[in-house]
Amino acid sequence: MGRYVARRLIQAIPLLLGISVISFAILKAVPGGPTAAYEGNPYFTDEDLRRLEAAFGLDQPIHVQYLNWFTHFIQGDWGYSYSGGQPVLQLIFERLPNTLYLTIAVYVTVLVVAIPVGVLTAVRQYSWFDHIVTGSTFAFLSTPTFWLGLLLIISFGLQLRWLPLGGIQTPGMDFDLVDRARHLILPVATLSLVQIGSYTRFLRASMLETINQDFMRTARAKGLLERVIVLRHALKNAAIPLVTVAALDLPGLFAGALVTEQIFGWPGMGRLFWDSATRSDYPVLMGILAITSTLIVLANLFADVLYGYLDPRIRYP
Amino acid sequence: MKRISIVIAALALVATACAQPQGGGTPSGSPAASAGPVRGGTAIVAIWQEPTTLLPLYRNQTVATVVGNGVVEGLARTRADGQYEGDLAKTFPTLGNGVTVSGTKMEVRWELKPDLKWSDGEPVTSADIKFTWERWMADAKVNTRDGFSDIEAIDTPDAVTAVVKYKAIYPRYADNFFGLLPKHLYEKEADLSKTDYNRKHVGTGPYKVTDFRVGESITLERNTFYREKDKQYLDKIIFKSVPSSQVAIAQLKAGEVHAMWNLLESEMLDLEKEPGITVLADRSPSVERIELNTALNKDMTEPNSTHPVLGDIEMRKALLYATPKQTIIDKLLAGKVKPGNSPVSLGWASPQNLTQEGYDAKKANDALDKAGWIKGSDGIRSKSGARAALTITTTTGNQTRERIEQVLIDEYKAIGVELKIQNMPSAALLSGSWSAGDPRKRGTFDLVMFGSSPGIDPGTTVTQRYYSKNIPSAANNGTGQNYTRVKNADLDKAIEDSNATLDQEKRKDAYARALKLLNDQYVIIWLYDRADIDGRRNELQGWVPNPWQEFTDNMEDWYLKK
Numbered sequence: 001m002g003r004y005v006a007r008r009l010i011q012a013i014p015l016l017l018g019i020s021v022i023s024f025a026i027l028k029a030v031p032g033g034p035t036a037a038y039e040g041n042p043y044f045t046d047e048d049l050r051r052l053e054a055a056f057g058l059d060q061p062i063h064v065q066y067l068n069w070f071t072h073f074i075q076g077d078w079g080y081s082y083s084g085g086q087p088v089l090q091l092i093f094e095r096l097p098n099t100l101y102l103t104i105a106v107y108v109t110v111l112v113v114a115i116p117v118g119v120l121t122a123v124r125q126y127s128w129f130d131h132i133v134t135g136s137t138f139a140f141l142s143t144p145t146f147w148l149g150l151l152l153i154i155s156f157g158l159q160l161r162w163l164p165l166g167g168i169q170t171p172g173m174d175f176d177l178v179d180r181a182r183h184l185i186l187p188v189a190t191l192s193l194v195q196i197g198s199y200t201r202f203l204r205a206s207m208l209e210t211i212n213q214d215f216m217r218t219a220r221a222k223g224l225l226e227r228v229i230v231l232r233h234a235l236k237n238a239a240i241p242l243v244t245v246a247a248l249d250l251p252g253l254f255a256g257a258l259v260t261e262q263i264f265g266w267p268g269m270g271r272l273f274w275d276s277a278t279r280s281d282y283p284v285l286m287g288i289l290a291i292t293s294t295l296i297v298l299a300n301l302f303a304d305v306l307y308g309y310l311d312p313r314i315r316y317p
Numbered sequence: 318m319k320r321i322s323i324v325i326a327a328l329a330l331v332a333t334a335c336a337q338p339q340g341g342g343t344p345s346g347s348p349a350a351s352a353g354p355v356r357g358g359t360a361i362v363a364i365w366q367e368p369t370t371l372l373p374l375y376r377n378q379t380v381a382t383v384v385g386n387g388v389v390e391g392l393a394r395t396r397a398d399g400q401y402e403g404d405l406a407k408t409f410p411t412l413g414n415g416v417t418v419s420g421t422k423m424e425v426r427w428e429l430k431p432d433l434k435w436s437d438g439e440p441v442t443s444a445d446i447k448f449t450w451e452r453w454m455a456d457a458k459v460n461t462r463d464g465f466s467d468i469e470a471i472d473t474p475d476a477v478t479a480v481v482k483y484k485a486i487y488p489r490y491a492d493n494f495f496g497l498l499p500k501h502l503y504e505k506e507a508d509l510s511k512t513d514y515n516r517k518h519v520g521t522g523p524y525k526v527t528d529f530r531v532g533e534s535i536t537l538e539r540n541t542f543y544r545e546k547d548k549q550y551l552d553k554i555i556f557k558s559v560p561s562s563q564v565a566i567a568q569l570k571a572g573e574v575h576a577m578w579n580l581l582e583s584e585m586l587d588l589e590k591e592p593g594i595t596v597l598a599d600r601s602p603s604v605e606r607i608e609l610n611t612a613l614n615k616d617m618t619e620p621n622s623t624h625p626v627l628g629d630i631e632m633r634k635a636l637l638y639a640t641p642k643q644t645i646i647d648k649l650l651a652g653k654v655k656p657g658n659s660p661v662s663l664g665w666a667s668p669q670n671l672t673q674e675g676y677d678a679k680k681a682n683d684a685l686d687k688a689g690w691i692k693g694s695d696g697i698r699s700k701s702g703a704r705a706a707l708t709i710t711t712t713t714g715n716q717t718r719e720r721i722e723q724v725l726i727d728e729y730k731a732i733g734v735e736l737k738i739q740n741m742p743s744a745a746l747l748s749g750s751w752s753a754g755d756p757r758k759r760g761t762f763d764l765v766m767f768g769s770s771p772g773i774d775p776g777t778t779v780t781q782r783y784y785s786k787n788i789p790s791a792a793n794n795g796t797g798q799n800y801t802r803v804k805n806a807d808l809d810k811a812i813e814d815s816n817a818t819l820d821q822e823k824r825k826d827a828y829a830r831a832l833k834l835l836n837d838q839y840v841i842i843w844l845y846d847r848a849d850i851d852g853r854r855n856e857l858q859g860w861v862p863n864p865w866q867e868f869t870d871n872m873e874d875w876y877l878k879k
Contacts, residue, residue: 030742030744030745031741031742031744031745031753031754032741032742032743032744032745032746032747032748032750032753032754033748033750033753034744035748035749035750035753036743036744036745036746036747036748036749037377037378038377038460038461038749039747039748039769040377040378040379040769040770041377041460041461042770042771042772042775042777042778043461043463043464043492043772043777044377044460044461044749045461045463045777046795046796046797046798047462047466048459048460048462048463049749049750051457052457052458052460053750053752054457055458058750058752058753059752080510080511081369083369083370084369084370084375084510084515084516085370085375085458085508085509085510085515086369086510086511086515091531094531095531095532098532153567157567157571158567158570158571161571164573165564165567165568165571165573166559166560166564166568167533167557167559171361171533171534171536171555171557172359172361172528172534172536172553172555262561263560263564264560265532265558265559265560265564266532267530267531267533267558268532271532271560272532275367279744280744
């Protein structure tokens with residue numbers, strides 16, 4: 001196991017290098033650049049433009065620009081935002097807590113709702129409960145988050161005036177639990193409804209498969225309580241695919257939710273990425289991409305290891 | 318079953334939280350119920366872009382000016398009527414009254430108002446003026462050095478006087494020191510862009526930044542060291558960051574904010590109907606235009622080459638006559654703006670009597686017939702092998718501009734000119750960079766539509782954009798913004814005249830001449846003068862718009878009526 005993990009980690013290095021080269025190339029392939037921000041300044045001259053391009057290193061050939069970024073990056077200097085001058089790491093770390101606060105709330109909500117609902121729909125297959133859940137999970141699964149988010153804002157924010165239209169808290173207010181919770185409800189609902197749908201489907205399918213297997217009949221024949229059969233025997237086996245999916249979704253917690261954060265004005269990573277992309281703020285974009293790609297590689301490894309723990313039949317080469 | 322009850326309990330909790338009254342959601346003003354200005358309270362203003370920096374030497378976003386107005390002050394300012402006045406300076410120096418010319422050089426003597434203080438309580442002195450210039454020249458990341466690079470030296474004979482010595486006659490001195498920097502704080506910093514001052518700039522304005530939460534809000538609080546004691550009515554002004562103008566509109570309607578920055582003309586009509594909301598459309602110096610490329614549409618185009626279609630002035634005239642400015646304004650912009658006539662639509666330098674011809678399809682057809690552009694079987698004209706097929710480029714995703722393109726396709730087709738759309742993202746179209754491939758710089762466009770505004774002193778803009786020596790090309794490394802590649806000796810002379818004197822009347826005359834000559838070349842269609850549109854709830858009072866300083870110009874006079 002240890003050797004397996006070590007080998008996978010070593011394999012990740014060229015992979016991440018490749019990702020960084022490709023990300024950089026894609027960012028640079030987009031025509032234009034950060035200097036469009038100066039278009040509106042009537043006193044901005046061509047000399048100014050050339051001075052700034054030199055200061056940001058934009059006048060260098062693209063491979064030199066990449067090497068500059070990379071050599072600084074591996075020394076822990078992630079560069080500075082073109083538009084504000086702040087260190088990239090500072091920009092990321094001031095957004096990360098907000099994103100984690102939102103995404104962990106979503107993650108917990110999804111698991112807390114999806115697991116019991118998924119189990120119940122399988123145990124009571126074709127009951128009215130199963131039909132309602134199946135119908136609504138398909139509805140939510142096929143709903144784009146931006147649309148659902150806007151719908152929730154319009155109905156609960158604008159029409160009913162029950163909840164705030166966006167933001168993480170009332171501006172200028174000191175920390176207040178109720179205020180925070182009220183701001184959290186709509187974005188969490190938007191993100192979780194869709195995901196609850198997919199997790200429920202996963203669990204229902206694998207539960208159904210498990211329930212009809214021989215060892216379940218044996219358990220029943222032993223006279224075990226139905227609750228013990230379902231939770232201890234069926235769920236533990238049926239949960240394996242869900243665990244994999246949930247582990248693979250972990251890096252998403254850090255990346256934030258691009259569209260949802262944008263719609264709700266949530267000051268998280270997703271919005272930082274969006275704002276930086278519109279400004280062609282390459283150092284910030286590269287920083288975010290580096291973090292998320294690393295996390296995705298690690299999450300994949302984590303999922304594989306976890307899989308082996310849950311299913312002892314799996315052996316690592 | 319137990320799980321289900323947990324879920325139900327959780328749902329019940331959510332419902333209770335939903336039902337909570339709108340606690341603190343609506344900011345409260347002072348309860349006093351008088352007709353006049355009221356003291357105290359917090360106003361919340363929605364901004365749908367966020368300033369990345371408030372430091373005057375780096376900032377390049379309009380929204381940074383909107384927020385910075387409470388904090389940043391300079392030596393002089395522009396009044397709403399387009400004239401200058403002293404801000405931190407006692408008076409605005411003019412020729413013979415603080416400005417002296419000796420030979421080819423000039424000096425400007427600035428005298429500060431008495432007892433000025435930074436918002437940290439330290440005195441403002443002439444050393445700060447000198448430091449501002451020095452820092453601007455030393456920092457490679459400042460946005461523009463226009464003006465500062467023309468300064469030779471600054472003398473500070475006493476604590477309130479600074480004598481700025483220019484290397485040559487420099488008529489645009491008024492705008493140089495628009496944001497002073499505090500020497501006592503900033504001289505300790507090697508790189509200001511990496512400091513917290515980036516967000517919490519220390520200025521002299523009526524307010525100071527006390528809280529800057531990225532992606533959330535920026536809080537300005539009363540500056541107790543402001544030179545006019547207790548001038549400010551509001552205790553706090555919070556700029557709330559929202560993701561889009563649509564969201565800002567929704568929050569304004571819902572009463573979550575008192576005011577919002579920047580509406581589109583097309584968004585105005587709906588909001589105007591809303592009770593309790595006032596929409597303010599103020600004039601703005603920005604002019605939406607279509608520039609025509611007179612040189613070959615080709616990468617790194619040769620400035621002396623001729624566009625096979627647009628090289629013909631009769632064709633350019635016809636395109637102007639076939640552009641229905643008023644219809645576009647009425648149908649697409651809710652009739653809220655005026656047709657454009659020149660790039661300098663406002664301010665002392667704006668030529669009052671200059672107009673550009675209006676829509677006349679018959680005149681357009683006549684001009685083309687006369688010039689020998691013959692219609693083919695497909696209805697498109699051609700002349701000596703050149704087919705009148707053109708492209709138009711603007712920024713993708715801008716609905717108004719995209720609709721204008723549709724109108725133009727139909728109108729131009731009616732006069733026998735084919736128009737095809739070739740839009741691109743604004744980061745690509747407006748990078749202004751030769752190396753990043755801005756098509757205007759490289760000459761790879763036929764028609765390009767965008768908006769641009771000159772400063773109150775149009776010198777930089779007019780010279781960079783319409784002077785024949787400023788045509789970007791491979792030979793000059795892409796220097797200049799004369800995108801139409803217009804070359805006219807009289808126009809050059811008029812621009813030179815405008816830069817050679819300090820006499821405002823003479824300069825005004827020179828601009829009137831230059832801009833008339835520019836219109837006579839028919840290289841730019843001035844579509845419309847854009848408006849600055851902001852919205853506010855009626856309880857927020859005291860606004861006085863100033864097209865040169867954004868709507869937050871007089872934040873200190875704002876108050877909340879209850």
